[in-house]
Amino acid sequence: MNWNNIIQGGIYLVVLVLLVKPLGTYMARIYEGKPTGLNIWLGPIERLTYRLSGINPEISMPWKTYAVAVMIFNIIGIVVVYIIQRLQMHLPLNPMSMPPVTPDLAFNTAVSFATNTNWQSYGGETTLSYFTQMLTLTVQNFVSAATGMAVLVAVIRGFIQKQTETIGNFWVDLVRSTLYILLPLAIIFSIVLVSQGAVQTFAPSVKAALIETTKDVTGKVMSEQMIALGPAASQIAIKQLGTNGGGFFNVNSAHPFENPTPLSNFLEVLAILLIAAALCYTFGYMVKDKRQGWAILAAMLIIFIPCLWLCTHVEQQGNPLLSKLGIDQRSSAMQPGGNMEGKESRFGIANSALWATATTAASNGSVNSMHDSYMPLGGLIPMWLMQLGEVIFGGVGSGLYGMIAFIIVAVFISGLMIGRTPEYLGKKIEAYEMKMASLMILIPPMIVLIGTAVSVIVPAAKSSILNPGPHGFSEVLYAFSSAGNNNGSAFAGLTTNTLFYNIAQGLAMFFARYWLIIPALAIAGSLSRKKIVPVSQGTLPTHTPLFIVFLVMVILIVGALTFIPALALGPIAEHLMLTSL
Amino acid sequence: MFKELRSAISVFIILTIITGILYPLFVTGIAKAFFHTKANGSLIYRDGKIIGSALIGQPFDDPKYLWGRLSATSPVPYNSSSSLGSNIGPSNPLFLETVKARIEKLRAADPKNKVPIPVDLVTSSASGLDPHISLAGAYYQISRIAKHRGLSVNVVKNIIDRNTNGRLFGLIGEPVVNVLKVNMDLDSSKK
Numbered sequence: 149m150n151w152n153n154i155i156q157g158g159i160y161l162v163v164l165v166l167l168v169k170p171l172g173t174y175m176a177r178i179y180e181g182k183p184t185g186l187n188i189w190l191g192p193i194e195r196l197t198y199r200l201s202g203i204n205p206e207i208s209m210p211w212k213t214y215a216v217a218v219m220i221f222n223i224i225g226i227v228v229v230y231i232i233q234r235l236q237m238h239l240p241l242n243p244m245s246m247p248p249v250t251p252d253l254a255f256n257t258a259v260s261f262a263t264n265t266n267w268q269s270y271g272g273e274t275t276l277s278y279f280t281q282m283l284t285l286t287v288q289n290f291v292s293a294a295t296g297m298a299v300l301v302a303v304i305r306g307f308i309q310k311q312t313e314t315i316g317n318f319w320v321d322l323v324r325s326t327l328y329i330l331l332p333l334a335i336i337f338s339i340v341l342v343s344q345g346a347v348q349t350f351a352p353s354v355k356a357a358l359i360e361t362t363k364d365v366t367g368k369v370m371s372e373q374m375i376a377l378g379p380a381a382s383q384i385a386i387k388q389l390g391t392n393g394g395g396f397f398n399v400n401s402a403h404p405f406e407n408p409t410p411l412s413n414f415l416e417v418l419a420i421l422l423i424a425a426a427l428c429y430t431f432g433y434m435v436k437d438k439r440q441g442w443a444i445l446a447a448m449l450i451i452f453i454p455c456l457w458l459c460t461h462v463e464q465q466g467n468p469l470l471s472k473l474g475i476d477q478r479s480s481a482m483q484p485g486g487n488m489e490g491k492e493s494r495f496g497i498a499n500s501a502l503w504a505t506a507t508t509a510a511s512n513g514s515v516n517s518m519h520d521s522y523m524p525l526g527g528l529i530p531m532w533l534m535q536l537g538e539v540i541f542g543g544v545g546s547g548l549y550g551m552i553a554f555i556i557v558a559v560f561i562s563g564l565m566i567g568r569t570p571e572y573l574g575k576k577i578e579a580y581e582m583k584m585a586s587l588m589i590l591i592p593p594m595i596v597l598i599g600t601a602v603s604v605i606v607p608a609a610k611s612s613i614l615n616p617g618p619h620g621f622s623e624v625l626y627a628f629s630s631a632g633n634n635n636g637s638a639f640a641g642l643t644t645n646t647l648f649y650n651i652a653q654g655l656a657m658f659f660a661r662y663w664l665i666i667p668a669l670a671i672a673g674s675l676s677r678k679k680i681v682p683v684s685q686g687t688l689p690t691h692t693p694l695f696i697v698f699l700v701m702v703i704l705i706v707g708a709l710t711f712i713p714a715l716a717l718g719p720i721a722e723h724l725m726l727t728s729l
Numbered sequence: 730m731f732k733e734l735r736s737a738i739s740v741f742i743i744l745t746i747i748t749g750i751l752y753p754l755f756v757t758g759i760a761k762a763f764f765h766t767k768a769n770g771s772l773i774y775r776d777g778k779i780i781g782s783a784l785i786g787q788p789f790d791d792p793k794y795l796w797g798r799l800s801a802t803s804p805v806p807y808n809s810s811s812s813l814g815s816n817i818g819p820s821n822p823l824f825l826e827t828v829k830a831r832i833e834k835l836r837a838a839d840p841k842n843k844v845p846i847p848v849d850l851v852t853s854s855a856s857g858l859d860p861h862i863s864l865a866g867a868y869y870q871i872s873r874i875a876k877h878r879g880l881s882v883n884v885v886k887n888i889i890d891r892n893t894n895g896r897l898f899g900l901i902g903e904p905v906v907n908v909l910k911v912n913m914d915l916d917s918s919k920k
Contacts, residue, residue: 155900193747201739202732216730220737228741274811287749291741319740326744331752338756339763345784348753348760348768353810356772356781359912362788364804374810375782377770382756386748399812402855404784405770409894410902466848467819473832476845476865483865484903489824489852490814493798493861494894496903500855517855518814619818641816726820 150479153460156498160414161453164421168445171422172429178328179301179321179434190327197323208314211673214302215666217318218295222262222662225291229258229284233276242277243352244376249275252650259654261288263661264296264543266387266394266513266636267653269645273376273397278350285394286383290334293390293423294325296545299665300427301325303549304434306675307573315672329423330390337419338385345408346381353377380406388419391543393513393636401503401516402492413495413516417503420512424541427548435573439691444551447699451540452509455529460501462526463487468726490521501526508533511543513636520615520623520639524723527622528715530637534629536707537592543634546661549668553588555690556581556671558702562688562695572690574680581674584667591663593710595632595656600625600714608648614641618725622718631656773909781909785809786860789912792838793877795862795870795889797908798849799831802857815853828852839873861905864893878915888914 177184198205209217233249236242249257253269260267261284270276276285298321305316342348353376361371380396384406387393397403407413425445432441464486466477479485484496491500500517507514508530519527533540539550556577563570563577570577603609603624613620623642630637631653638644644653681687689695760768771783781787786797788806800806801815817824831851836842847865867889875882892910896902 159900197740197743200743201736203736203740213733217733217737220733221741224737224741228745271811282753283745283749286753287745290748291744319736323740323744326748331748334752335756339759342756342760342764342768345767345771347770348757349770350757351769354770354772354779356779358787359780359909359916360787360789360791360794362790362805362807366804370805373781373785373787373807375770375772375785376810376812379753379757381760381768382753385756397812397856399814399856399858402814403812404786404856404858404860408771408784410897414897414901469819469825470828470848470851473825473828474845475828475832475848475851477848480865481904482868483847483849483863485848487819488849489817489819490855491852492855492859493849493863493866493905494859494902496863499902515855518816520816520818521814521853523819614816615818615821617820619820622818639816640814641818722818722820 150464152479153464153498157456157460157502160417160502164418164425167422168426168429171426172441173433175329175426175430176433178324179430184328186328186332194323194327198319201319203317203319205317205320208316209318210313211302211315211669214315214318215669218299218665218669219662221322222295225262225288226258229261229288230254232280232284233257236277236280239277239279241279241282241350244277246275246277252647253645256650256654259657260636261285261392261394262292263634263657264292264390264392264511264546265631265634265657265661266392267631267657268394268398268400268636268638269650269653271398272395273378278378281383281396282379286386289383289386289390289392289394290326290330291322293330293392293544294322296543297325297329297427298322298545299668300545300549303552303668303672304431306672307435307575309676310678310680312676315669315676330386333389334382334386337389337415338381340415341381341384341412344412345405346384346412347377347405348379348381349377350379351377377405384416385419387514388416388512389423391420391424391510391512393507395514401514402518407516410494410499413499417499417506420506420510420514421541423544424510424547427545431548437573437691440573443691443696444548447696448540450696450700451536451703452505455509455533456502456505459505459526459529460497462523463501464497465523467523487523487526490518492516504530505533507637508635509540511538511547511633511635513630515637518640519626519637520641524719524726527626527639528719531622531626531629531719532707532711532715534633534635535593535596535711536703537589538633538635539703546634546664550588550664553585553668554703555699556585557589558699559688559690561702562698566688568686568688571681571687574682575675575678576681581671584671587667588664589706592632592660595660596628597714599628599632599652599656603628603652606648608646612643612646612649614643618718618721622722625714625718627653628656632660634660783907783910784860785858787909789908790834792873794915795867795874795908795911796850797862798854798859799827799852800857801853807858809858813857814855842869842872844869860907860909862908864904864906867906867911874915880918884918885915888918
């Protein structure tokens with residue numbers, strides 16, 4: 149660890165925390181229906197949307213209707229994304245004449261984007277037309293994020309309302325999230341990204357004459373370079389803000405056209421956690437106890453900061469095998485040093501490790517370095533952050549409702565310990581809420597562990613592994629940790645564009661998303677019906693350092709106990725092998 | 730149920746138009762008006778011909794040029810129509826073979842240079858298109874380039890320094906040298 153790494157990580161965290169309150173307040177006002185400066189512009193569009201769609205924004209839905217609306221809307225998304233990919237040959241804006249996407253890959257991509265996972269089995273510039281990128285991927289980047297935010301707001305209403313049968317109007321929550329929050333932020337971010345050199349054009353690829361000719365694998369002399377372009381900046385901005393993460397280009401934000409400069413990198417990595425962090429404040433604001441929001445943010449940071457430190461530290465140490473060959477891996481004013489395999493020079497160690505930690509703490513999954521080439525323990529951190537259930541920031545909306553499930557469990561356990569009826573924010577936590585919260589916590593690990601187990605046995609899946617030994621196991625474990633928690637990043641050596649992986653990962657992503665949304669909405673419905681119990685002597689305060697630490701322990705114990713055996717077979721075994729060589 | 734289906738289809742179409750068509754077109758319009766060169770790939774022209782992009786690296790292995798990062802793209806290195814990292818794990822024997830081959834190549838091109846080789850010269854970039862190299866990686870090659878071009882060490886060093894970007898506000902990012910720009914300047918510099 150050196151000063152450069154500490155300063156860069158520190159600046160990031162300070163800027164992030166400073167933005168939590170203004171953005172969090174703004175979002176709370178949007179969801180409470182209060183006017184903001186953007187109403188003059190967006191108000192008419194919002195009202196027109198409701199009128200054309202036969203929606204009465206005043207009508208609040210029971211939780212089951214809300215869930216039905218979520219599911220119908222998301223399934224339409226999956227179907228449309230699938231169809232457009234299959235027909236892209238016959239649609240406009242396909243200057244490179246991309247052929248139809250294969251059925252299994254189209255299914256995988258459709259589920260991947262609708263579920264806010266954005267697992268990249270497709271290869272961006274080699275698979276999809278500009279039309280497909282814009283009308284399916286960019287749209288899903290907005291609406292899948294907005295779906296997560298809508299569900300969160302419904303859950304928050306469960307705590308605010310009393311003896312009410314309904315939890316809000318999904319269409320209103322969806323449209324407001326998209327128009328007032330995601331769209332303005334995406335416009336600002338994409339314009340700044342273009343100013344840095346991110347491409348935004350409908351022109352086809354261009355041919356450049358190479359200064360020095362090169363040879364391809366067959367020995368043929370190549371004197372030209374085909375440079376892929378496209379309307380990338382507008383998609384990158386929203387893929388970062390909406391914790392989506394699916395890249396315009398194959399290598400995602402490592403590509404110089406997606407992420408050209410230190411400033412673009414800072415803004416993109418900031419965008420990963422920005423909304424998820426600010427929603428904590430929105431939560432506190434809406435339940436009229438801001439300390440509750442800060443407490444959740446504190447719990448997230450308590451887990452995030454040591455992970456960031458460890459990942460940076462391990463990568464900065466470099467690879468012992470290279471030291472033996474006399475390679476200079478020391479950090480100095482002249483070079484970042486450390487393990488530079490799969491990292492870009494302009495990002496070095498500090499910005500690569502920061503991104504890897506942030507993108508997996510949030511369920512973003514975009515990358516600016518290749519996690520597969522991280523040192524074993526450096527790669528363990530992103531993997532484990534996903535396995536914790538994507539609740540350390542997590543996806544926009546989904547991270548916080550996942551965290552609320554953990555809070556319900558924490559409140560319940562502490563209630564048992566002190567012999568009181570568990571309550572959170574004045575709502576009694578009873579058997580029904582506990583069952584639903586347990587489902588939300590247990591489903592992702594089941595998907596991850598069963599998926600991994602099957603994939604290391606089935607021969608069709610084994611041939612996808614690139615790296616030998618325990619690292620190959622890590623690739624598979626990482627893939628299912630990613631899909632089973634809707635993250636989307638990868639140990640990309642694993643060839644996942646195969647029938648087996650496209651289908652298996654597609655199902656994993658689908659269940660990981662909707663099997664959590666439905667119990668979350670059920671909790672919202674159940675809480676809404678309850679009375680609010682006034683604070684008394686026997687109430688366990690949930691904003692104190694004691695409770696924050698207790699919550700962190702619950703998350704860590706569940707995450708650690710579930711995954712340590714699997715991690716021991718992968719990254720930990722590889723680490724021990726490397727250090728003993 | 731039917732009512733929700735109708736609303737869902739209608740909201741889906743409207744949001745698709747706003748976020749999938751109007752939003753990218755609006756951003757493209759602004760980009761074209763204010764950042765035309767950058768939005769189109771920061772292309773570099775010489776005699777009216779495109780010879781590359783300031784942001785996309787090119788392969789170099791002639792000793793008279795500055796070399797960049799290793800590239801794992803296929804079928805040619807620095808294939809900018811199909812970006813790819815090596816994704817090779819740190820304990821993979823293939824990784825060590827690649828590194829050793831690169832060390833031999835660097836040593837063979839400059840046998841007198843006994844300085845330890847900076848790590849980014851022997852490792853693949855994440856994108857396979859990294860346009861940059863660290864200052865250490867560039868300075869390591871000064872003696873070789875100077876010898877093969879008959880230039881003084883100072884001239885080469887000046888060209889490298891001229892094409893170096895520092896950190897943002899001296900704090901964020903890493904200082905890097907643009908390999909393509911250095912090589913264009915080397916080609917146009919007189920002895």
